[in-house]
Amino acid sequence: MKIQSIMKSKRQGFFISSVLLGSVLVLSGCGTQSPSISSSSAHGSATSPTQQTITAVGAENEYANVISEIGGRYVSVTAIMSNPNTDPHTFEASPQVAAEIANAQLIVQNGLGYDSFMNKLESASPNANRKVIEVQNLLGLPNQTSNPHLWYNPSTMPRVAAAIAADLEQLMPAHKKYFEDNVKKFDASLQPWYNAIKQLKIKYAGSPVAVTEPVADYMLQAAGMDIRTPWSLQAAIMNGTDPAPQDVQTEQNLLKYHQVKVFLYNQQVVDPLTQSLLTLAEQHHVPVVGVYETMPPGYSYASWMLKEVKDLQKALVYHQSTQTLS
Known part of the structure; x- marks a missing residue:
């Protein structure tokens, strides 16, 4: 079976026609959303208006949550797919999604055809400085991998968290220790x-x-x-x-x-x-x-x-x- 066909499937009853991308993950302990502000990620108070933040996108809100946990007060994170009452396989990207991706400095996406719209939108707004973590590639998985739900694999997210920290460190070298400490906290939370x-x-x-x-x-x-x-x-x-x-x-x-x-x-x-x-x-x-x-x-x-x-x-x-x- 070719997993690339997932995004082309026609499901009964569910599809996402648009996404309101003013919503972000605010706290590491919750998947609720609010107007776009910097994430505090349980690491103290929210970022001050004058403090620089990294604009990040998680194609799925579980990845956005991990970005939030690692980046803490230095990231502003948007989750694109986050509605538990809809079928992610039939997602249709809106112009708002395209704009959010165009502005992102860091993106985490699943791969294996699950969120292939991300690749198309990234190609439409090329940015040599943008960091993109495609979990399929991070894990070295071939396109023929039959099950795309990689976040349920206990070994996946520690590697994603480490990759996020590495990219954030390149974008904000002064906060390298902060990001690395957050990786340790995240790994401990999985125990x-x-x-x-x-x-x-x-x-x-x-x-x-x-x-x-x-x-x-x-x-x-x-x-x-x-x-x-x-x-x-x-x-x-x-x-x-x-x-x-x-x-x-x-x-x-x-x-x-x-x-x-x-x-x-x-x-x-x-x-x-x-x-x-x-x-x-x-x-x-x-x-x-x-x-x-x-x-x-x-x-x-x-x-x-x-x-x-x-x-x-x-x-x-x-x-x-x-x-x-x-």
Whole structure:
């Protein structure tokens, strides 16, 4: 399967026609947004009007959040895709998005076709001094990589954070130690997530689970879960194509006959098929865990990832569903 086709898919019911780019990530501990100001990122008071800041863009708000955590008071960060109620795969860039990208000094984007509109807009406004971190390239992943949801991989964000710090240091050499200290704090913030994954793997490795698409697959694999949903079904739902009837039947049987312990449901891609699967899981009392492609409001990247693991644990231990994050 060619992941580049993701951005071309036609999903039912959801698309983003425009983005209001006056919104930014303000605090490292939250994904809420406000008119564009410099990020304080939990490192003291907000930047004074006279203090120089670096204008940065995260294609997805989880990346914007990490920029905010590393750059702190020296960055003003805009998140382009941040709505947890919409499907990021069908994003359509507006002129406002183009203007924000044109003005950015630092950009972090996912790659693997997930946010390919970024490359087009960057090419339309060339800037030799602009720093662009494409996570696919940072991780050395080929274009054929099947799962683009790289932020669910526990090994991804520490490398992204280090790359952000390196670019910020080039833009503001005087604050090198500040950025490096923030990388250490960010890495430390991920330890509870890592510990939760480790404990889940120790106690529940091999637990069978079903998914609608591969949003959280990297995290599930790290925790030792057995993903029973056929990859071809996951890819079809992800790419907005018609799945094979036998794959749909396989998924339905997983839920009907309790062949899985948890059903992980992408809350940002909802269509008649996924809704029918959700109903089936509820009817047969299979615990449901909602997962997201962009960071829900009220979370930092670290707290969001930790919450997903804890919700999975509650489903496995107590058969408790957590369909939405609030």
